[in-house]
Amino acid sequence: MAVAFDEMTGQDGKLRPAYRELSAWLGEIRPDVLDYRRREAEFLFRRIGITFAVYGEADSQERLIPFDVIPRILSAPEWALLSRGLEQRVTAINAYIRDIYGKRECLRAGIVPEDLVFQNPVFRPEMNGQKVPHDIYVAIAGIDIVRVDDQTFYVLEDNARTPSGVSYMLENREIMLRLFPELFSRHRIAPVDNYPDELLATLQSIAPNTAAAEPTVVLLTPGVFNSAYYEHSFLADKLGIELVEGRDLFVRGEEVFMRTTQGPKRVDVIYRRLDDDFLDPLAFRPDSVLGVPGLMSAYQAGNVTLANAVGTGVADDKAVYSYMPEIVKFFLGEEPILRNVPTFRCREDEHLGYVLDNIDKLVVKEVHGSGGYGMLIGPAADKAMLAAFRAKLKSAPANFIAQPTLALSTCPTCVDSGIAPRHVDLRPFVLTGRDKVRIVPGGLTRVAMKAGSLVVNSSQGGGTKDTWVLDG
Amino acid sequence: MLSRTADNLYWLARYVERAEYLARILEATQRLTALPLAYVGESNEWESAVATAGCAGAFYAVFSEANEENVTDFLAFSTANPSSIRSCFEAARTNARAVRTALTVEMWDAINGTWLELRRYGNGPTSREELSRFLRWVQESSLRFDGCAYRTMLRNDAYWFTRLGVYLERADNTARILDVKYHMLLPAHEQVGGPLDYFQWAAILRSVSALTSYHWVYRESLKPWLIADLLILKEEMPRSLASCYENIVTNLDRIAAAYGRQGPVQRLARSVRTRLQNSRMDDIFQRGLHEFIQSFIADNNRIGTTITQQYLT
Numbered sequence: 001m002a003v004a005f006d007e008m009t010g011q012d013g014k015l016r017p018a019y020r021e022l023s024a025w026l027g028e029i030r031p032d033v034l035d036y037r038r039r040e041a042e043f044l045f046r047r048i049g050i051t052f053a054v055y056g057e058a059d060s061q062e063r064l065i066p067f068d069v070i071p072r073i074l075s076a077p078e079w080a081l082l083s084r085g086l087e088q089r090v091t092a093i094n095a096y097i098r099d100i101y102g103k104r105e106c107l108r109a110g111i112v113p114e115d116l117v118f119q120n121p122v123f124r125p126e127m128n129g130q131k132v133p134h135d136i137y138v139a140i141a142g143i144d145i146v147r148v149d150d151q152t153f154y155v156l157e158d159n160a161r162t163p164s165g166v167s168y169m170l171e172n173r174e175i176m177l178r179l180f181p182e183l184f185s186r187h188r189i190a191p192v193d194n195y196p197d198e199l200l201a202t203l204q205s206i207a208p209n210t211a212a213a214e215p216t217v218v219l220l221t222p223g224v225f226n227s228a229y230y231e232h233s234f235l236a237d238k239l240g241i242e243l244v245e246g247r248d249l250f251v252r253g254e255e256v257f258m259r260t261t262q263g264p265k266r267v268d269v270i271y272r273r274l275d276d277d278f279l280d281p282l283a284f285r286p287d288s289v290l291g292v293p294g295l296m297s298a299y300q301a302g303n304v305t306l307a308n309a310v311g312t313g314v315a316d317d318k319a320v321y322s323y324m325p326e327i328v329k330f331f332l333g334e335e336p337i338l339r340n341v342p343t344f345r346c347r348e349d350e351h352l353g354y355v356l357d358n359i360d361k362l363v364v365k366e367v368h369g370s371g372g373y374g375m376l377i378g379p380a381a382d383k384a385m386l387a388a389f390r391a392k393l394k395s396a397p398a399n400f401i402a403q404p405t406l407a408l409s410t411c412p413t414c415v416d417s418g419i420a421p422r423h424v425d426l427r428p429f430v431l432t433g434r435d436k437v438r439i440v441p442g443g444l445t446r447v448a449m450k451a452g453s454l455v456v457n458s459s460q461g462g463g464t465k466d467t468w469v470l471d472g
Numbered sequence: 473m474l475s476r477t478a479d480n481l482y483w484l485a486r487y488v489e490r491a492e493y494l495a496r497i498l499e500a501t502q503r504l505t506a507l508p509l510a511y512v513g514e515s516n517e518w519e520s521a522v523a524t525a526g527c528a529g530a531f532y533a534v535f536s537e538a539n540e541e542n543v544t545d546f547l548a549f550s551t552a553n554p555s556s557i558r559s560c561f562e563a564a565r566t567n568a569r570a571v572r573t574a575l576t577v578e579m580w581d582a583i584n585g586t587w588l589e590l591r592r593y594g595n596g597p598t599s600r601e602e603l604s605r606f607l608r609w610v611q612e613s614s615l616r617f618d619g620c621a622y623r624t625m626l627r628n629d630a631y632w633f634t635r636l637g638v639y640l641e642r643a644d645n646t647a648r649i650l651d652v653k654y655h656m657l658l659p660a661h662e663q664v665g666g667p668l669d670y671f672q673w674a675a676i677l678r679s680v681s682a683l684t685s686y687h688w689v690y691r692e693s694l695k696p697w698l699i700a701d702l703l704i705l706k707e708e709m710p711r712s713l714a715s716c717y718e719n720i721v722t723n724l725d726r727i728a729a730a731y732g733r734q735g736p737v738q739r740l741a742r743s744v745r746t747r748l749q750n751s752r753m754d755d756i757f758q759r760g761l762h763e764f765i766q767s768f769i770a771d772n773n774r775i776g777t778t779i780t781q782q783y784l785t
Contacts, residue, residue: 047581224566224570229569233569242477245476260473260474261629261633
């Protein structure tokens with residue numbers, strides 16, 4: 001694998017302009033001061049209660065995601081490019097989902113294979129021919145971006161269901177402002193703290209037509225035991241909306257109400273952080289106690305907006321991912337601004353053969369997996385793991401895609417031995433309302449804390465950084 | 473606001489208040505048992521502590537004897553006792569976490585900080601000195617939480633439900649102390665006198681942090697019927713039943729005004745307050761202190777249930 005592109009020093013070790021001030025500051029600050037602030041940051045995070053639950057770890061119901069105090073910086077032109085690309089991509093995703101549950105022109109045109117849609121467990125037949133308010137399916141998207149060199153950003157993954165992480169974007173900035181005011185005064189950094197306002201405006205803009213002039217918006221959480229519960233409560237608080245659980249809502253006469261101390265109150269928009277499967281035990285999983293019985297009937301009657309809509313999983317599946325460039329061209333008639341990571345579809349014989357032969361050089365991912373679970377990193381795997389994955393591939397090739405092991409860009413990071421480069425990715429958040437698309441300049445930068453590791457997922461020990469977009 | 477949110481706030485406040493009360497009982501008991509027998513008699517103060525905490529049933533299901541070690545463990549640290557100080561703080565924090573959005577940052581900080589610090593005490597202190605420090609810390613944590621609520625919360629229904637939790641729990645606690653110790657407060661004891669009673673009375677006052685207040689209000693040496701008067705009828709005494717009910721009525725009225733609707737719980741609370749306002753200690757003693765307190769505890773419970781029915785479900 002080639003030497004990775006470094007966000008601060010590029011490929012050739014030459015300081016990149018966006019990092020000039022940061023680099024100087026890193027040279028000036030005493031190591032013990034930096035270390036002291038690091039510990040202070042951890043203390044603050046724990047005190048605020050930002051924790052994250054990791055499934056499968058019995059003892060750590062609440063764990064802290066490691067936070068790295070060295071920011072990741074994007075220049076204004078870089079951000080302008082990303083931001084245009086993101087808007088284009090999410091606009092295409094919305095058009096695609098509308099088409100899948102409507103006219104299906106892209107299937108007839110052969111852009112996406114039919115079985116990929118209809119045999120996909122996240123395809124929702126209930127949504128066929130169903131109109132959603134203002135045709136917006138994905139109001140909140142999180143698009144994972146990686147960088148491999150000075151010029152090239154790839155989309156690694158689209159998250160069109162219930163993307164999380166935006167609270168870290170906001171809290172990381174707060175903590176940095178508190179700990180390093182002098183560093184901020186040396187830069188002009190675009191603010192991110194208007195995200196809650198933008199989100200609320202987006203959600204209000206997609207209220208159903210039957211809603212009151214001032215629509216009631218709520219955030220639906222699975223509850224305190226969900227890994228992202230902190231974020232749910234954080235956002236509800238910043239938006240000034242009620243944080244509800246399924247049991248707080250009920251459906252009467254195809255309208256949704258919440259139980260309040262003053263009696264039932266109608267709900268117009270539900271920002272739901274609950275998967276489709278659990279939304280309504282009458283329509284989906286009958287054993288769900290997290291959902292609201294009858295919710296789908298109110299939804300189908302057009303009396304409530306769900307953000308995101310039901311069935312958006314058909315767009316962010318890893319198998320559909322490989323068709324995104326064609327999807328963008330088909331629906332928008334434009335060349336995609338953001339590229340995909342070259343992807344081998346194991347469902348195609350030709351690709352499968354290549355993947356089986358080169359498995360030790362590739363990253364193999366399950367098409368329905370997420371969070372870094374169920375994937376194989378070829379170069380890091382031993383013989384037994386490779387053999388096991390080969391067998392899996394042969395028995396169900398359509399369940400997998402493969403990608404070359406990318407040299408993800410690195411960013412200077414505080415580690416035990418000092419400051420060292422660690423691989424990073426970026427998740428910006430894209431808000432689509434009836435009126436316009438809103439993107440706050442920044443996002444969540446995730447960092448693999450282990451040397452050489454490419455896995456940035458917080459469930460696998462990844463950390464986060466503040467992300468700065470320079471303003472001019 | 474959401475019924476569930478109001479319910480969580482109400483219980484959050486109750487749990488914190490209860491933890492403080494348990495700490496006060498333990499502290500008072502510890503003090504009392506440290507005195508030479510000649511001053512306090514043969515009575516088992518630890519037994520009385522369990523009764524005052526209102527968990528005799530649960531306690532004797534686990535232990536056969538009430539002694540310092542068992543009672544301290546059960547009331548302060550036991551995870552098997554849902555009303556131990558530890559369980560109260562755990563439950564308070566769980567409730568707080570479920571309603572993060574309804575709490576101010578300062579309140580969350582107070583309760584989360586308490587919860588984090590609780591871990592430092594592990595399975596309990598190893599010495600009496602450490603226990604004393606722990607009990608102080610519990611009371612300070614509760615005061616801190618209460619102070620944060622008072623100073624930072626918006627004056628809206630969220631605040632009023634929190635206050636209701638505090639005063640309902642406080643009324644219940646004061647009533648329980650009176651119920652366990654009522655025989656000590658009967659005027660018949662006037663003749664007995666002696667150091668034994670003096671220290672018992674002082675302990676009662678201490679467990680509701682009213683020893684100094686007593687002297688300021690009455691400017692007299694400790695007299696049992698005055699202690700009963702202070703804890704039941706004196707509105708200026710913040711832990712008296714009368715003061716608690718003054719506050720319960722006020723907060724219920726604020727909720728009713730904000731919602732534009734009075735309900736059964738407002739009527740019920742007013743009738744309890746009126747009864748307290750119209751009572752004189754002489755009459756209460758005449759009709760029976762024990763009966764009076766028993767009926768008060770029942771009324772207080774009924775108001776708790778009615779609040780739940782009217783607002784929290």
